[in-house]
Amino acid sequence: MYASDPNPPLLANYAQLVCRSGEALGDVGRKTEVVMKECELPLIDLGVLRNRNEAEKAACVEAICKASSEWGFFQVVNHGISLDLLRSMRKEQKNLFESSFQKKATCGLLNNSYRWGNQAATDPKQLSWSEAFHVPLIKISEESCYGEFHSLRGVMEEYAGEMQKLAKMLASVLVKNMGEGKEVNNSCDESTCFLRLNRYPVCPCAPEVFGLVPHTDSDFLTILHQDEVGGLQLMKDSKWVAVKPNQDALIVNIGDLFQAWSNDEYKSVEHKVMVNTKVERYSIAYFLCPSSDSVISSYKEPAVYKKFTFGEYRSQIQQDVKKTGHKVGLPRFLN
Ligand SMILES: C=C1C[C@]23C[C@@]1(O)CC[C@H]2[C@@]12CC[C@H](O)[C@@](C)(C(=O)O1)[C@H]2[C@@H]3C(=O)O
Ligand SMILES: O=C(O)CCC(=O)C(=O)O
Numbered sequence: 296m297y298a299s300d301p302n303p304p305l306l307a308n309y310a311q312l313v314c315r316s317g318e319a320l321g322d323v324g325r326k327t328e329v330v331m332k333e334c335e336l337p338l339i340d341l342g343v344l345r346n347r348n349e350a351e352k353a354a355c356v357e358a359i360c361k362a363s364s365e366w367g368f369f370q371v372v373n374h375g376i377s378l379d380l381l382r383s384m385r386k387e388q389k390n391l392f393e394s395s396f397q398k399k400a401t402c403g404l405l406n407n408s409y410r411w412g413n414q415a416a417t418d419p420k421q422l423s424w425s426e427a428f429h430v431p432l433i434k435i436s437e438e439s440c441y442g443e444f445h446s447l448r449g450v451m452e453e454y455a456g457e458m459q460k461l462a463k464m465l466a467s468v469l470v471k472n473m474g475e476g477k478e479v480n481n482s483c484d485e486s487t488c489f490l491r492l493n494r495y496p497v498c499p500c501a502p503e504v505f506g507l508v509p510h511t512d513s514d515f516l517t518i519l520h521q522d523e524v525g526g527l528q529l530m531k532d533s534k535w536v537a538v539k540p541n542q543d544a545l546i547v548n549i550g551d552l553f554q555a556w557s558n559d560e561y562k563s564v565e566h567k568v569m570v571n572t573k574v575e576r577y578s579i580a581y582f583l584c585p586s587s588d589s590v591i592s593s594y595k596e597p598a599v600y601k602k603f604t605f606g607e608y609r610s611q612i613q614q615d616v617k618k619t620g621h622k623v624g625l626p627r628f629l630n
């Protein structure tokens with residue numbers, strides 16, 4: 296590795312895993328040989344919610360809730376976030392990831408939130424061929440997070456603010472549809488939410504290695520801004536389908552907390568990222584999370600899941616990942 300090499304030592308990590316587990320890639324490789332069907336996620340025009348036509352507004356709300364139940368995923372256009380801001384954020388993200396692995400890993404950037412691969416993996420199927428900065432929103436305004444990357448700060452602050460507004464608006468639509476008096480908004484703020492900048496380097500072992508291992512998100516909902524490369528896949532009717540990138544749209548997905556609160560009405564769907572041998576990929580995810588002491592319980596009886604706090608949920612996940620190498624998630628809390 297050269298001192299200026301931007302890539303984390305994923306190949307060495309991977310080779311070590313293949314030797315340690317003593318197995319060929321088996322399953323992972325075979326499954327991905329199947330040619331994927333590309334799907335267009337339900338497309339929702341949020342511009343409608345800003346106009347005065349009540350019937351159109353009601354139809355838009357219905358479309359959001361239907362997609363959240365049937366897909367757990369949808370894409371939104373006319374979301375109110377300027378395309379210039381999305382472009383600037385992407386440019387800054389690339390500039391940051393182009394710096395050396397050494398710098399990203401050791402210079403305390405973005406609250407020391409840099410991570411790569413999966414150091415806890417004991418099996419090639421648990422490896423994620425990617426690097427990320429997983430940043431608490433509350434740190435985004437701190438100058439000390441940016442080192443030499445001065446221009447990233449303003450853009451990231453604006454981006455996080457806009458994502459926060461959009462996520463809360465969508466959450467409020469979903470909550471109102473459940474007929475709930477409660478609001479998600481009170482427990483989610485700058486001190487509880489996260490922005491995750493992802494980079495998926497070119498992978499010589501593609502498609503046998505995941506860019507990001509199959510998982511559900513552990514939050515209320517996620518807003519994803521992906522580039523034009525593609526690679527995101529989700530479970531639909533027990534099959535993996537590939538999401539067709541749309542540069543005008545942001546992708547929204549339901550997380551575990553909304554699934555539990557809505558008593559399985561909204562679905563937190565498993566998704567993963569595939570990598571390829573030719574071109575790197577970038578994405579940014581915004582996670583709408585509550586405080587650790589927030590209680591998550593079904594809005595109606597009989598409840599599918601036991602009551603839990605977000606803190607309890609997260610520590611159970613960490614414990615499972617440590618013990619078994621993968622997240623168990625909601626099934627741990629079934630009644
Ligand atoms: C090894 C893991 C880290 C992760 C939980 C997991 O078991 C599998 C997916 C990872 C992921 C991806 C999306 C989110 O960024 C995240 C916070 C989550 O809920 O699942 C991470 C987890 C993590 O980074 O701790
Ligand atoms: O990069 C992507 O498309 C998905 C990222 C993701 O699932 C995550 O960060 O939780």
Ligand SMILES: [Fe+2]
Pocket residue numbers: 510511512517566
């Ligand atoms: Fe995810």
